[in-house]
Amino acid sequence: MLAPEVRRAARLFLARRYGCVSYRGSLAGIEHEVTHALCGVMAPLAQDVIALARRYNAITGHEILRVRLERVVSDMCCRFHIDCLDLRLLRTYVGPGVQWSDDDGATVRQTPREAVILLKGTHDPQWAATGRILHRSPPLSTSNGAVQGRVLLTIDGTDPCPDGMSRGTVAEG
Known part of the structure; x- marks a missing residue:
């Protein structure tokens, strides 16, 4: 369960119409960039994103990460x-959670909002076609206007940038 100040910051992220905060690089670089991009009242959200990036790094050992927080x-x-990667971390801060299925979509389940989900991709060394979990974003167009949007965090590992620098963008939506 998220702290109230993280929830408030995530709702503010959605309301301020940020498009996407995206960085690729070392954990230290991502910590610096996310802290800079999400400062002030957004700092609690930044700290949660950084904590999850650290956990992902500890689990996977990836030296280069890609972190994307999007509206x-x-x-x-x-x-x-x-x-097509080894492991992806997803957390929906605002709005409906990620949908998933273990039977090719015959039964659709939905991750609770604020829950963290880790999904194996086809590049995981242990990946096999049997027992696989498929996922998708929940459709917002069928929500009859009840959903104003989502704030979604995605973290995954990536190959190093040729110059070793983190690359980041903040896109206004």
């Missing part, structure tokens, strides 16, 4: 799929 206001990734 989602339309349907995206509507089809069930498996990512």
Whole structure:
């Protein structure tokens, strides 16, 4: 369960119409960039993102991470799929959680908002087609206006940048 100040910051992220805060680089670089991008009243959200990046790093050992915090206001990734990477961490701060299925979409389950979900991708050394979990973003267009959007965090490992620098963008939506 999230602290109230993290919830408030996430709702503010959605309300201020940030598009996406995205960084790729070392854990230290990501900590610096996220702290700088999400300062002031957004600091509690930054600290939660950083804590999850640290956990992901500890679990996977990836030296280079990609962290993306985005405001989602339309349907995206509507089809069930498996990512082409080893492990992806997802957390929905605001709005409906990630949908998943272990039977090719016949039964759709939804991750509770604020829960962290780790999903194996096809590049996981232990990955096998049997027992796989497919996932997708919940459709927002069918919510009859009840959902104003989502704030979604995605963390995954990536190959190092050629110059070793973190790369970040903040896109206004």
